[in-house]
Amino acid sequence: MEESNSTVRLVCGDRPSGRDGVASERVVSVLFGTDVETWRSGWDRTTTGPPHREAVVDANDVARSGAAASTHTMPNAGLAYTVLGRAAENERILDAVSNHLNSTPSGTVDVVVDDLAPLAVREGVDSAVTFVDGLLERGRGRAARIAIGCSFEASGELLSRAGARVDSVVGTEVAAAVERLSRDDPTTFGYVRRHWAEAKRGIEACDRNYPQSKQVHAALMEPETTPRTLGATLSGLVTLGALDTWGNTVGSTRYDLTAYRPDRTWAVGAALAATDSDD
Numbered sequence: 350m351e352e353s354n355s356t357v358r359l360v361c362g363d364r365p366s367g368r369d370g371v372a373s374e375r376v377v378s379v380l381f382g383t384d385v386e387t388w389r390s391g392w393d394r395t396t397t398g399p400p401h402r403e404a405v406v407d408a409n410d411v412a413r414s415g416a417a418a419s420t421h422t423m424p425n426a427g428l429a430y431t432v433l434g435r436a437a438e439n440e441r442i443l444d445a446v447s448n449h450l451n452s453t454p455s456g457t458v459d460v461v462v463d464d465l466a467p468l469a470v471r472e473g474v475d476s477a478v479t480f481v482d483g484l485l486e487r488g489r490g491r492a493a494r495i496a497i498g499c500s501f502e503a504s505g506e507l508l509s510r511a512g513a514r515v516d517s518v519v520g521t522e523v524a525a526a527v528e529r530l531s532r533d534d535p536t537t538f539g540y541v542r543r544h545w546a547e548a549k550r551g552i553e554a555c556d557r558n559y560p561q562s563k564q565v566h567a568a569l570m571e572p573e574t575t576p577r578t579l580g581a582t583l584s585g586l587v588t589l590g591a592l593d594t595w596g597n598t599v600g601s602t603r604y605d606l607t608a609y610r611p612d613r614t615w616a617v618g619a620a621l622a623a624t625d626s627d628d
Contacts, residue, residue: 353492354492355486355488355491355492355495356493356494356495356516356517357488357489357492357494357496357497357514357515357516357517357548358494358495358496358497358515358516358517358518358519359484359497359499359508359511359512359515359517359518359519359614360496360497360499360519361498361499361500361508361518361519361523361524361616361619362500363522364500365463365464365498365499365500366391366395366498367461367462367463367496367497367498367501368391368392368395368461368496369395370496371400371459371461371494372395372396372397372403372459373400373455373457373459373493373494373498374400374401374457374490375400375401375402375403375453375458375459376400376402376403376404376457376458376459376461376481377403377404377405377406377446377449377450377458377461377492378403378404378405378406378443378461378462378463379406379408379446379458379460379461380405380406380407380408380409380485381406381408381462381463381464381465381466381467381468382409382410382463382464382466383409383463383464383469384407384409384410385405385407385410385432386406389403389405389426389428389450390398395492399427400427400459401427401458402427402428403427403428403429403430404430404449404533405429405430405431406430406442406445406446406449406569407429407430407431407432407433407434407572408431408433408434408435408437408442408468409435409463409467410434410435410560411431413422417475417536420432424466426610429449433445433509433515435445435471436594437478439476439480439483440483442480443480443483443484443487446460446484446487446488447487447528450487450488450491450492451491455490455491456488456492456493457493458491458492458493458553459492459493459494459495459496460484460488460494460495460496461494461495461496461498462496462497462498463498464479464498464499464500464568465480465497465498465499465507465511466499466500466507467483468480468537469507473493474506474507474510477480477507477511477576478507478510481497481511481514482514484497485514492578495516497511497515501573506615507614508616508618509615509616509618509619509620509622510619511557512618512619512620512622512623513619518619522617523589523590523613523617524620526588526589526590526617526620527589527617527620527624530585530588530589531590533625534585534588534600536581537581537584537585537588538585540578540581540582540585541582541585541586541589541617542579542580542621542624543582544550544573544579545582545585545586545614545617545618546587546618547569547573547574547578547579547582548582548583549573549577549611549614549618550569551565551566551568551569551572552565552583552604552606552609552614553594553611554568554569555606556568557606558605558606558607559595559596559602559603559605559606560603560606561574561601561602562580562581562601562604563580563601564575564578565579565604566579575618580602583602583604584602586614586617587604589608589613589617590618591609591610591612591613591617592605592606592608592609592610592614592616593602593605593608593609599604
């Protein structure tokens with residue numbers, strides 16, 4: 350049987366909706382932060398409505414009295430769901446996903462993850478990233494599309510690392526802002542793309558509230574940037590809403606580090622990682 354070329358997207362926002370754009374009649378959903386009833390009712394707010402058949406892997410509910418995993422089938426509703434509980438290990442969750450994928454022809458199923466952030470909170474960012482890697486390994490060639498939700502305000506680092514592993518980052522205006530900067534000011538975009546992580550380190554290492562770029566640069570250990578290139582990067586972060594300038598000073602720009610938004614900076618990094626994967 351010919352394998353499917355899966356497309357993978359990271360869907361970001363305060364309440365990521367990976368279901369948007371899902372048109373498959375068959376869906377496998379993995380829940381880390383939503384109960385089954387709430388998840389199912391959410392399909393009614395999408396343009397496509399609920400899929401004809403859905404298999405839900407519930408890793409959100411607390412397992413009752415340490416009970417083993419239980420599978421429930423509701424044929425009239427086109428639903429089968431397996432309750433694994435929050436203590437379930439990644440491999441156990443991925444095995445449940447694989448079982449559903451292997452029972453259907455390749456390319457006929459979409460996989461949707463509600464939100465990685467609760468997994469990262471419970472088990473750590475490394476565990477959440479490991480889950481993403483495992484899901485892509487098992488889903489590529491089997492699923493038609495894979496949509497992974499990630500609420501970036503809850504875990505910016507997770508957003509950035511997961512963003513480097515997918516085909517596209519959607520659902521957040523940060524990605525749109527990065528695209529505008531690339532189009533309208535490609536020179537500044539290039540600086541931000543290369544040096545955003547070093548700029549982030551400099552901002553967080555600087556002990557001044559309103560420094561110039563050279564003072565942020567002086568806080569760095571073994572920097573790859575110069576004060577000029579770091580200044581261009583900081584300017585780009587201002588444009589992208591991760592930072593702000595201070596006052597209307599004459600001369601060198603001063604940056605308002607009291608207005609620094611670390612989660613948005615991570616979101617910028619995730620969007621940039623996605624543009625790198627497109628190259």
